[in-house]
Amino acid sequence: MSATPPPQLTPFVGRSEELRAVVAELAANRLVTVAGPGGCGKTRLALQVAGAHDDVRWADLTATNDPTVVPELLAAATGTLLTPDHGSLARQIGDRRLLLCLDNCEHVLAAAADAALEVITTCPNVTVLATSREPLGVPGERVWRVPSLNATDAAALFTARSGAPDTGATTTLCARLDGIPLAIELAAAWSGTLTVAEILDGLDDRFALLVRGPRGVAARHQTLAASMAWSHDLLDEPDRVLFRRLGVFHGGFTLDAAAGVCGPRMEVLTGLGRLVDKSLVIADTAGPTTRYRMLETIRQYALAKLAAAGEADDIRDRHLDTFGAIVEEAAPLLDTDKDAWRAAVGPDQENLRAAIEHGLAADDPDRARRLAAGLAWLWHLNGRGHEGIALLRRAIDRGPDDTELQARLLTGLALVADTTGLDNDAARTALEIVPGDGLATLLSALGELPRDFDTAAKLAERARADENGFVRDGATALLGIIAHLRDDHATAVPLLETAVAGLAGRRDRGVASTALSFHASSALYTGNVAQARELAAEAVRMARPLEDYHRIGSATSVFALVEGTAGNLGAARASLDPMVRLVYGAKSPPFVPGLARANGCLHLWSGEPAEAAEWFRRDGTPPALVGLAEALRLSGNPEEAAEVCERALTAARQAGMPKVIADALEQSAFLSDSEDLHHEALAIRLGHGLWLSCVSSLEALADEPLRQACERAKRDMGLPHGPVAADAMALRDAIDYARRARGKRGRPSSGWASLTPTEESVVRLAVQGLNNPQIAARLFMSRSTVKTHLSHIYAKLGVTNRTELAARAAAG
Structure with a gap:
């Protein structure tokens, strides 16, 4: 016991916000109890607050375990005499102005509460500040609970007590210790013996490690276990x-x-x-x-x-059964309201993981396997797909291969894999066990999408007949996506609209957001920039509640492409940059389709082709390859640009993606100075209603009437544009004009007369016996560009090699 506050033997660290809060509470209330678990720093905080008061009287109630002695401790602290009726304490204090601190009240709670109540009701100028592991429970008490140290203060405390530098391991260590000051100080006591990393490793058995408290402090603060035991024993x-x-x-x-x-x-x-x-x-x-x-x-x-x-196994079994029942009860919401389903099971994802891990280790793992099968949508939607895949694979490994439960687990694995970029045949294996399962059929179709549009479409049509609402609408969305990739936008748009209506009604946000993004891209490609912006923004809004990198990032990527195309590069970069930093700053970046390509486009449009190339290389899809070819061309690397362009063209032709074919042809045209390739790209774009890209083709072919038509088209689409002449042609008229103008030049599609001047120069040098590198050096072009020119020459002249070309040239 002490009439004055005990000395602080070590500096007080941090807690500036907490200090202000407690001071404010004392200014507004006569009795404030600073409450919190053992070792959270209640006494140190109270000491720091008390230091700002003129007359502080301190009573350490740990000096007794006998409640009847509490009045004696208070009398000693306040300098009063205690009479047998104990009533003299408050009378003697009278109207003195002081702060009375009752430290560590929890073990004599009732006696401390009685004393505090007597003082505040009898002594008008006394304020009571109590510290306790639980409230006193008297009228007028204001309870202020001590939070854990924030990350900055926790690291500062460890550094101050240990002398070790503040590192990432320090932050992790303090987080593992919940920011509890006592635990941090006990850990810091090992700093002369162990490194921070070694202390961190020792926290797996924290109660054995944290036993090196300083001499001269209360026994309950000498080890972490003792501090916990003090509370437990009460x-x-x-x-x-x-x-x-x-x-x-x-x-x-x-x-x-x-x-x-x-x-x-x-x-x-x-x-x-x-x-x-x-x-x-x-x-x-x-x-x-x-x-x-x-x-x-x-x-x-x-x-x-x-x-x-001896209760651990039994309680863990009950834990598994309890969460199995919770997930089973919530299951019907999957078909009606996935937001409600996520709200019902999502907050317990750590419990669910622990329950599955416990159950899979049991002799009979089926309870855990059923729970894992019931949670596939959680991992599909919450950004923790890799964790879900690991648990699902363990569950699959623990079961027989031909049961319905095994099929559900395999289907769940395919569902989660869709968000991680992993390629697997789990859905097809599930179909072999349960033929005709709608979700497995849909996921099989999705798995085929990168390989074969036709096979994917056939499976999606089959899934579309399923009775399950999500399967039906998901299949409709997939058919719309396939039509979009084939640039059949007249077919794609109504399919996507129908799918979104059904999906949004059930809060199937992930697939609805994806469908909206593809609809936005269709609107953009066909020249409706305003609608594309609205749809892309809605896709982001639809995905936002999921708080998932995969969906939000993918939708934001499309939104950024729309804004960038519209000339709003600042807005586009602002929308995408936070996602780029989050994803590519992570140790294991999540799978976000389209993010790298979108960022590459923004760099390209900002005049940063080298940076754009780095981003395009992260995405191996045909559209990204075209972007890489353009970036390389603008960076002054035409040879590699031509090679990449050929790869993009081959991949796009194999997949059947007209827009990408046309885009690749356009890059080839720039590389080879081929007007014919520009016209070929224009014909493809016209045939598929790709009006936005048609403007690019006309600009490449531009004479003055076409330039004016392009400015008018950009104005009409809502794109940045220059002055528009009153007599500027409409876009379709300008395309017809360009195609007629090509015919008037009289160049046929084959034979010697079809060759461009550049192609004629290549023929002349090739016939002279120069190889590709020598021709490239003579004509100041890349070797790959020479190769491209020769392939076009061979096609126009109907020859297959240099020997035949030389013979054809000699024949005249």
Whole structure:
């Protein structure tokens, strides 16, 4: 006991916001209890606050375990005399102005509460500041709960006590210790013996490691286990049982889940209330349903008590059964409202993972396998696909190969793999077990999409007949996507619109967002920039609640492409940059289709072709290859540009993607100075209604009337444009004009007369015996460009090699 605050032997670190908050509470309330678990820094915080007051009287109640001695401690602290009726304390203090600190009240709670109440009701100028692991529970008390140290303060405390530099390992260490000051100080005590990384490794058995408290402090603060034991030993037996059983929960829990695992609902509810009061459980009432949690350090102590009681296996089994029932009960929402389903099961993803891992280790793993099968949509939607894939594969490995449950797990694996970029045949294997399963059929179609549009479309048509709403609408969306990739936009748009209507009605946000993004791209390609912007923005809004890199990133990529095409490069970069930093700053970047290509386009349009090339190289799709070819061409690397262009052209022709074919032809035309290739690209674009790209073709062919027509077309589409003459042609008229003008020049499509001047020069040098590198050097072009010219020459003249070319030239 002490009338004055005890000295602080080490500097106080951080807690500036907490100090201001407690000072404000004391200014507004006569009795403030600073509450929190053992080792959270209640006493140090109270000491720091008390230091700003003139007359502070400090009573350390740990000096006794006898409640009847508490008045004596207060009398000594306040310098008063104690009479047998104990009533003289408040009378003697009278109207003195002071701050009375009651430190560590939890073990003599009732006596401390009586004394505090007497003082604030009798002494008008006394303010009481108490520290306790639970509230005093008297009228007028303001309870202020001490939070864990924030990351900055925690690292600063470790550094101050250990002398070690602040590193990433320090931050991780402090996070593992929940920002509990006592735990951090005990860990820092090892700094002369172990490195920070070694201390971090030792936290797997934190109660054995954190035992090096300084001499001269209370016994309960000399080891982490002692601090936990101080709180635990104050519990009644029913609360001790509940406390240790709650240790099985990971990441928090609801009352219903706790009742399923720990006992009758009302007994659990009242027990939770007591544990919350004693700062052993934290209650979060901000959401629609209260969620409870333990700090990880406290949870580890509870688990140790659970193991010592011999209850661990039984309680973990109950935990598995409870969450199996929760997921089973929520399952119907998958077909009606996926937002509601995610709200029902999503907050417990850590519990679900722990339950599956426990169940898969059992002799009979089927309970865990059923739970894993029921959670595929969670991993599909929440950005933790790799975790889901690992658990699903373990569940698959634990079962027989020909059961319906095995088929469900395989289908779930395919569903989750769709968001990670992994290629697998799980859906096809599931179909072999359960032929005709709608979701497996749809996922098989999706798996075929990168390989064969025709096969994917046939499977999607089959899935479209399924009774399940998601399967039907998902198949419709996939058919729309295939039509879009084939540049049949007249077919694609109504399919995508129908799919979005059905998907959005059930809050199937992921696929609905994807369908909206493809619809936006169709609108952009066909020249409706305003509609493309609206659809792309809606795709981002649709995906946003998922908080998932995959969906939000993919939708944002399309939105950025639309904004960039419209000339709003600043807005495009602003929308995409946060996603780029998040994804490509991660140790294991998530799969985000289109993100690298979109960022490459923005760099290209910003006049940064070298940076654009780096991004295009991250994406091996045919459209990205065309972008890479353009970036290389503009960077002054025509030879590699021509090689990449040929790869893009080959891939696009094999896949059947007209827009990409035309885009690749256009790049080849720029590289080879071939007007014919520009016309070939224009013909493809015209045939598929790709009006936006038609403008590019006309600009490449431009004479003055075509230039004016391009400015008018850009104005009409909502693109940046220059002055538009009053007599400028409409886009379709300009295309007809360009094609007629080509005919008037009289150059046929084959024979000697069809060759361009550049092609004639290549023939002349080739006939003279020069090889490709020599021709390239003579004509100041790349070797690949020479190769491209020769392939066009061979096609026009009907020859296949240089020998035949020389013979044809000699024949005249």
